[in-house]
């Protein structure tokens with residue numbers, strides 16, 4: 080029984096399920112040397128300049144951080160070549176996503192998104208008392224025509240993860256522009272680019288291609304995945320200055336912490352040291368995809384730092400067989416397994432273990 084009179088929309092909220100930790104799998108199965116390929120984390124520790132910046136900032140955590148992260152927003156704006164008033168920072172891109180859902184969704188409103196997609200979308204929509212409208216994927220990819228068709232006068236938000244989590248497919252800015260042409264301009268389109276840095280640049284850049292021409296587009300990005308700062312929490316939003324002011328009003332005070340502000344400034348300054356790691360992860364993804372397709376697996380186009388094995392009804396069984404052998408992946412029951420690209424050794428271990436437990440078909 081809940082305590083007090085909790086909001087009706089909170090009663091049925093699902094609990095967010097993070098990827099299983101390697102130690103947890105070790106305890107459950109009585110094994111050692113498990114590897115975690117379940118949360119799309121960067122396998123590499125931060126570059127030394129970032130660790131040094133965190134260490135220096137650690138000595139001052141008796142002070143509150145700069146709530147507005149002015150130095151960081153200025154650096155980000157310079158890096159992206161846009162005005163500072165088009166950028167908001169927050170505690171991860173999920174923090175900013177939640178600010179956006181809080182800003183727009185009331186009970187009775189609808190948020191439209193392709194499905195399967197990021198698990199936070201139905202949770203954040205439901206939490207506001209609004210209705211999630213799931214538009215089925217076609218061949219594991221977005222059907223943006225069907226997304227446009229699903230928009231009604233009750234729709235306030237369209238949520239597009241590109242590349243998509245968990246299927247890894249991506250849409251171009253040209254395709255999003257066509258969608259924008261088909262929906263009212265008071266429907267806000269969130270382009271969630273958590274995996275942008277791993278994707279083919281030919282897909283376009285929403286910050287350059289869409290934001291200047293569409294006040295109703297807001298782009299979300301993160302330092303968690305490509306920059307390896309998942310543990311510190313930093314995301315940013317790029318959009319119309321008026322939208323940014325409104326999103327900022329919902330920022331939990333001081334939640335862009337001082338360690339991550341320092342770390343991100345160092346990451347931007349030393350991006351040349353980060354780039355080779357990114358390139359290595361993309362090269363490894365190509366290698367893993369090549370090995371899997373060479374073995375006969377049919378995979379959706381992989382544009383992020385993971386691959387999606389569409390195992391359908393076999394998902395739960397293959398997931399468990401991999402985990403018993405120490406390879407922890409992320410299952411989507413009845414749909415498939417999402418497997419994060421790790422270090423070359425981890426990827427070899429995944430490929431070898433998969434060969435032991437499952438054949439394509």
Ligand SMILES: *Cc1c(COP(=O)(O)O)cnc(C)c1O
Pocket residue numbers: 119170171172173174197240243244271273300301302303309312313314
């Ligand atoms: C991982 C992920 C995020 C969350 O990133 P944080 O910045 O760590 O909050 C957002 N969107 C999608 C689609 C993701 O997969």
